[in-house]
Amino acid sequence: MFNLFRRQKEPIPFPDNQAAFAHACTLGYQPLIGALIPALVLETGGFGPEGERTFQINLAVDGVGRAVWSSTLKDAKGFPKEGDFVGFRIVMIASDLPEHANLIGYLACRLEPVLVPGKGWRTAQVYTPDNLKPALRF
Numbered sequence: 510m511f512n513l514f515r516r517q518k519e520p521i522p523f524p525d526n527q528a529a530f531a532h533a534c535t536l537g538y539q540p541l542i543g544a545l546i547p548a549l550v551l552e553t554g555g556f557g558p559e560g561e562r563t564f565q566i567n568l569a570v571d572g573v574g575r576a577v578w579s580s581t582l583k584d585a586k587g588f589p590k591e592g593d594f595v596g597f598r599i600v601m602i603a604s605d606l607p608e609h610a611n612l613i614g615y616l617a618c619r620l621e622p623v624l625v626p627g628k629g630w631r632t633a634q635v636y637t638p639d640n641l642k643p644a645l646r647f
Contacts (some may be wrong), residue, residue: 511574518626533569533582536560540612545596546561547620547630550589562578564616568597572626577599577609581616584638594620602628 523529526549533547540546547569554563562581567574577598581588589595598617603610619630 517586520553520631521624521626523622523624526622528591529594529620529624530569530574531569532557532624533630534572534574536569537572538569540568540602541621542599542602544599545617545629546570546599546617548573548595548597550581550591550593550595553591554578554580562588564589566595566597566616568612575609575612577612579614579616581636582638582641584640585636587619587634587636589619591637594622594630596620596632597604 521531530549532546538544538546548566550564550566551563554565556562557580561583563578564579564580565576567576595615595616596618599612599614601613603613617635617637619633619634619636621633623631625631
């Protein structure tokens with residue numbers, strides 16, 4: 510109600526996924542449990558034993574990005590291709606693993622190269638299956 514008269518900021522479009530990722534790296538994303546971190550798909554891997562697909566992605570953390578391997582979930586509604594701008598959902602941070610492998614999560618969605626100030630990146634396609642229950646945090 511109090512934001513009713515506040516001027517809405519215009520979305521910021523980027524010419525391509527690489528430009529959007531470069532800008533995302535400057536925004537200071539922190540790897541936190543439950544966070545959706547923008548990433549760029551670098552390479553397509555193979556199939557897992559339950560039908561999940563693996564990908565090497567570059568996460569928009571640490572100012573320049575961090576290359577990690579990730580996957581879609583078993584009953585995912587779709588999957589990305591190389592060069593796509595995606596959202597990586599962090600499920601767990603394994604402190605006993607090396608830094609390049611300590612973020613455990615999955616590819617949750619494909620993002621459009623459009624940043625809406627105060628809201629985040631626009632979602633183009635959701636990969637998260639409908640049968641995944643949301644986490645409850647207290």
